[in-house]
Amino acid sequence: MSASNDTLSGPDRRGPGRFSHTQRTGLEVRQADWDRTLTAAHRLESALAEAAPGREQDWRGKVVAAVRDLHQRTIDEAANADSPDSLLSDVARTQPWLRNRVRGLRQQYRQSRDALESLRAELDGAEGTTVDYGDLRQRLGWILTSLRHQRARESDLIYEAYYDAFRADLAADAARPPGGAE
Numbered sequence: 001m002s003a004s005n006d007t008l009s010g011p012d013r014r015g016p017g018r019f020s021h022t023q024r025t026g027l028e029v030r031q032a033d034w035d036r037t038l039t040a041a042h043r044l045e046s047a048l049a050e051a052a053p054g055r056e057q058d059w060r061g062k063v064v065a066a067v068r069d070l071h072q073r074t075i076d077e078a079a080n081a082d083s084p085d086s087l088l089s090d091v092a093r094t095q096p097w098l099r100n101r102v103r104g105l106r107q108q109y110r111q112s113r114d115a116l117e118s119l120r121a122e123l124d125g126a127e128g129t130t131v132d133y134g135d136l137r138q139r140l141g142w143i144l145t146s147l148r149h150q151r152a153r154e155s156d157l158i159y160e161a162y163y164d165a166f167r168a169d170l171a172a173d174a175a176r177p178p179g180g181a182e
Contacts, residue, residue, distance in 0.1 A: 019162075022085055022090070023087065023090060023162075025085065026085060026086055026087040026090060027087065030080070030081075030087055030158075033073075033077040033081075034077075034151065036073050036076070036077075037070070037073040037074060037147070039073075040066070040069045040070040040072075040073040041070055041144055043066045043069060043070070044063070044069075044070050044140065044144065045144065046066075047059070047062040047063045047066040048066075048136075048137050048140060048141070050062065052131075052133035053133075056130060056131050056133065059131075059133060060123070060131045063123070063136065063140070064120070064123045064124070067116060067119060067120050067123065068120060070116060071113070071116040071120050074109070074112050074116055074147075075113055077109065078106075078109035078110065081106060081109055082106060082109075087158055088105060088106065088154075088157075088158075089102075091157065091158065091161040094161075095161050098161055101153075102157070104153075105150065105153060105154050105157065108153070111146070112143065112146055112147055112150060115143050115146070119136075119139060123136075
């Protein structure tokens with residue numbers, strides 16, 4: 001991403017209120033990531049909601065498959081969020097006062113990924129044993145809640161970052177006389 005052509009600050013070829021090509025691509029990648037992760041989270045919620053008593057191994061198998069899928073989606077999403085062309089990287093680069101929040105979100109990505117990895121490893125190591133499905137539901141519920149919270153924080157940050165930047169551009173544009181002459 002070129003600092004002179006693809007940042008939000010200052011005049012450039014995009015005009016006020018328009019995302020650069022790189023930012024639009026970042027939005028599309030972010031949305032695709034979120035859609036895949038949300039689908040995996042719904043799959044896990046569905047597996048967790050199935051009846052477990054008397055069919056613990058079948059239930060466990062579905063939950064483990066869903067945990068593996070969600071874990072892979074969080075790995076992919078975190079890798080994309082860490083990319084130099086991601087929206088989070090753009091925010092950190094163009095709006096330094098938001099860098100700590102970006103760092104916090106990236107840390108949350110790692111924590112969610114690590115929590116899923118730990119549970120996945122625990123489940124893989126417990127193959128063939130009886131599962132405490134109530135405990136497992138609760139623990140995975142906490143992870144799912146954490147992912148929802150992370151989504152909300154990221155949405156708020158991106159909205160705040162881009163809304164503030166574009167509003168500033170629009171305010172400067174509104175101060176110009178009609179027709180663009182000054």
